[in-house]
Amino acid sequence: MSFNTFGRIFRFTTWGESHGPSIGVVIDGCPPGILLRAEDIQPALDARKPGTSKFVTQRKELDAVKILSGVFEDDRTDGPRTTGAPISLEIENLDQRSKDYADIRDKYRPGHADFTYDAKYGLRDYRGGGRSSARETACRVAAGVVAEKALAHVFGSAVSIKACLVQMGPHEIDRARFSWMEVEKNPFWCPDAVAAKEWETHLEAARRAGSSMGAVIEVVASGVPAGLGAPIYGKLDADIASAMMSINAAKAVEIGAGMEAAALSGEENADEIRMKDGRPHFLSNQAGGILGGISTGQDIVARFAVKPTSSILTPRKTITRSGEETDIATKGRHDPCVGIRGVPVGAAMMALVLADHALLHRGQCG
Amino acid sequence: MSFNTFGRIFRFTTWGESHGPSIGVVIDGCPPGILLRAEDIQPALDARKPGTSKFVTQRKELDAVKILSGVFEDDRTDGPRTTGAPISLEIENLDQRSKDYADIRDKYRPGHADFTYDAKYGLRDYRGGGRSSARETACRVAAGVVAEKALAHVFGSAVSIKACLVQMGPHEIDRARFSWMEVEKNPFWCPDAVAAKEWETHLEAARRAGSSMGAVIEVVASGVPAGLGAPIYGKLDADIASAMMSINAAKAVEIGAGMEAAALSGEENADEIRMKDGRPHFLSNQAGGILGGISTGQDIVARFAVKPTSSILTPRKTITRSGEETDIATKGRHDPCVGIRGVPVGAAMMALVLADHALLHRGQCG
Amino acid sequence: MSFNTFGRIFRFTTWGESHGPSIGVVIDGCPPGILLRAEDIQPALDARKPGTSKFVTQRKELDAVKILSGVFEDDRTDGPRTTGAPISLEIENLDQRSKDYADIRDKYRPGHADFTYDAKYGLRDYRGGGRSSARETACRVAAGVVAEKALAHVFGSAVSIKACLVQMGPHEIDRARFSWMEVEKNPFWCPDAVAAKEWETHLEAARRAGSSMGAVIEVVASGVPAGLGAPIYGKLDADIASAMMSINAAKAVEIGAGMEAAALSGEENADEIRMKDGRPHFLSNQAGGILGGISTGQDIVARFAVKPTSSILTPRKTITRSGEETDIATKGRHDPCVGIRGVPVGAAMMALVLADHALLHRGQCG
């Protein structure tokens, strides 16, 4: 894991800025022999794509992915299959509308990485956030599809990874109404139909006020066998924490009971075990499917909190590059809740962590 | 970062089991020329050491650290100085009291890594938790001292890293009473004198009941210059998340506003900027000192939640290695709140992450 | 360093196959603020390009490089400068002439990676060698230009890296006639004008006979300060050995006296030291500028041997994928001495190793 690379065996490196010609990802270490076409990846990108409702930025991104390397097809194969060589995926940036950047060129937007990039590098590509733009997450979503295929290839059956929004601003879902089937039926990936309705009102109000809301995303991986992970610094939960915290605007990561675990008693927290159908069966899942950094075979449950969009219409106090005090307000399109777009990204990161650990485990333990 | 290694340039690898002859850590990449004696490290180990109050396990660990390599002293130096070679630290395990392990040898303790280690490796060293024992964290604390010295060496002045317990079980501190000076005055590292008193009652009750409590630890690093970190997968907060989540029993990590960030509005969340003494000055610190994965120069603030000790006196449902249903209760000494011992470990991990990023930044950006 | 990545801080990852749409490289960890335009990279690619004489393959590759990310230009900069973000370079594959691959699709070419790729991956992209094609080295040459710029940036003055062919087939140059000025005057990068003439005859004969010749390439880096490298597994010479051996067809790597060092006496081998102009001055350079894995400040001298092109017109015994014995002969264009094209690749790899060590050294030692 280096600056722009994640993973150990199943590794990927992303590149590209919001307003450059394109963005992309190179996946190295993917097992050979996996059927992989651009049209397998495209639906995930389309689901993530902004502009699908009034609640996400209206930027029109076609997000058509191209596979530039790492697959091969001839008349002996039933389609392009991975060869074990690096898989290079590229997505063009179509909607780089020419725009006046004079404001953010010189002023640091509060809550954004403008100040820190300048502090670190002495210069920055300020167009649309440059490297720090959430646009980079399209690469993760594309790579995540490859990771899901790798997991199915290694385990011989699909690992199911689902994600949803369980809180928008201060508004949590009602767990009693939780249904994965609801998730695709509303623009928020909300598993609670009633909450989804209410959120619409809240978010519309925030949008009209030029304000924004945070969110909490929950990601659940089912079908992961026991034994993935490693004891100390290669812990499965440590890698998930790193993966989720690397998502734009993330400020917290929870596994299983998460922050709430602190308030539980030992009796409430430790998941008891029984046998069921000849296999170990946990009577609860406070652990979120991970004990000692290694998967238990239960659902792996992670959540991450995303802060409210920092680009808001209200003028905010800030300084310029040369140290003058001033104000700044975001103009034009903005996402009132960037957390919505974080849902498929969270699912992708889970797939990417699991694929790496699946290969690592197979490597060390056979 | 591999299974038992953390860091990129400033890297450390820990080894050892709870009941082996010793445990240790090898630190590679430490800058040369730093004064380092065993007596610099020992106080941190003594502070972490169990047996200092009735609220932590009564195991008697002397925890005397030996420096086996990586320092050199002659009549031209004022003491042993790091040479740039790997620093090997070893701590003997003195109190390996012979004990009947028949119970945990065959039964999986709920909440522990017993089941997952067997699932992964097919065997495990069950004595005292083996590799998954919190004993390993002594190595982190020792390495953390070296990291703090490296930070002072690189920055020319000390980075101050402090940690405390801000919640025990469901009981939070009152932020209005927060004082770092209180932290060393009670056995809980609690910054709120009133809460510390109350916690004593709560924890004593839990201990007598054979139960246990979780905790939330807060770690604050002051004096870190702006510019440490990296944009995408080398984010400073992603590394802190990985570091904190790798600590035994951790189930959640927060940066700055953390989970609460989700409930804030954009106006509340984004920290405004002004100038002060000729330098950028943030008017709040919801960001916890990190924007876009890079330090802002403000205090870096992280928290992690630790679940309640899984070893409790109440019998719990479980299974044996061979799949028979049974019950298990912990006998003998136990920590009613392992979170207490997590305080110095959290501080050490913060130092270790920052040292690595300080060297990485100096490497890439000069 | 993983499968397709090289380096630690200054890291690059290449991707692409000979007959895919394009090939490319992603460079991560490059210092910010370096002026970088496609036209800075292009000349190095043009120099490496096949088709420049009858002695290298007539494949017409335009090899126009595009910079897709990692640089930024506005009216405050004097051109595009690196931002510290990943630099993505892409080179289109123009000359993918449609061709009958039936022969190499089913038969393993002796001396090529056909058999081993099938053994490892179970399938392979056989068009033009796929991933194992020397085409990949264009990416190294492009990345090498960035590395040279990074070296100049870090050291404040240019490190000069030169390479030449010192042996073709069994024919060595005469060291007494060695002149770097000759290197660009002949199609072989030969520093000996007389030898260059003779080689022309030898190579033409080999070409006409459908045979091929090996070569030895020498790479010299001047202006590298003392202190780059690391003691044990991060040795500068170990990294150079890895870098050079990773070049297609390389079978041996030498540092300084190389294999000949075995035949020297201790008195002949160890380079004596005197002072000159107030600085340490070595009286010879058997060490090739590296002692104990760390640079001495002298010229760094490395050589690598490249085997003769395996694609020859003479029919050779081989087997098919299904295990039938058969013969194979290469048809069409071929390089009678692939070593010639290895010259700029060797220089590029030297630059890439040095850039990584320059940043590592700055990181650890300041």
Place this chain on the structure above:
Amino acid sequence: MSFNTFGRIFRFTTWGESHGPSIGVVIDGCPPGILLRAEDIQPALDARKPGTSKFVTQRKELDAVKILSGVFEDDRTDGPRTTGAPISLEIENLDQRSKDYADIRDKYRPGHADFTYDAKYGLRDYRGGGRSSARETACRVAAGVVAEKALAHVFGSAVSIKACLVQMGPHEIDRARFSWMEVEKNPFWCPDAVAAKEWETHLEAARRAGSSMGAVIEVVASGVPAGLGAPIYGKLDADIASAMMSINAAKAVEIGAGMEAAALSGEENADEIRMKDGRPHFLSNQAGGILGGISTGQDIVARFAVKPTSSILTPRKTITRSGEETDIATKGRHDPCVGIRGVPVGAAMMALVLADHALLHRGQCG
């Protein structure tokens, strides 16, 4: 691979100086379930040990290895078995005879790392060479035994790794007399009984003259299946080159035909293939068992050249730390040919590279 770490999944980190209290190695990523006792490792250390003949340094090193972690034994196992946790091995430095280091403390020994360590780190442990001492290679030999066991574990049958000295000073063996059975019968690991006799005379003369000789070591691994390695920067031969070049005093590495490959014609070089016993069978092995960076299933053949010992009795020109010109001669015990001790080290490094690739391959390709 960092400064003092080698490998990706099967990783090891060495630590320690020649005259510190001990040296050691931590192996991470070893598969679980492998029987491992100190007495399995000891014979390899004894074979490497100096003092076994008058031709190697008379330093008395007991080299008793201790296993401090990573194995577990109970009444259900037939001995201590690896657990998947880090294996920490320690070897005490017994013979740290107190000695006058005044000379090498201030003077740089030509051919040694004295100057470069000071240039890099600003200080060095000069006692016995400190970190740059060949003493570190004892750790490699110990780790190599674990690697050999891991290979047998993964492949289900032993990979046989043998090494010998094929050249001492300018004196090569006669390949016609090559016999592995001779190797253990003489103090040089020489596979040619006649040459061994002659070398005795040559080396005795060098020793008496206070001079020294270089050597070439050949390492052969048999029984390695086809498919280990990776195409570009994870090439098996690139890793072997790095591994061998990291051995003290190594100046060149060859695979298969090595430097000689440059002088061969394409017809001579490319190994033809036939079927034998239903399996691919190469008619020669110029490739040294590796094509395109991936093993062919043939013997893997590597050689490395070691320079003559730099510590000789003849006074040599050098400078002091403060830049004064002076002379230095080594006093006391010295190895007239350090290459002899390099033989078991070369074998160990081969085992370590192969173990890493075996696990990597199993991880990526199943």
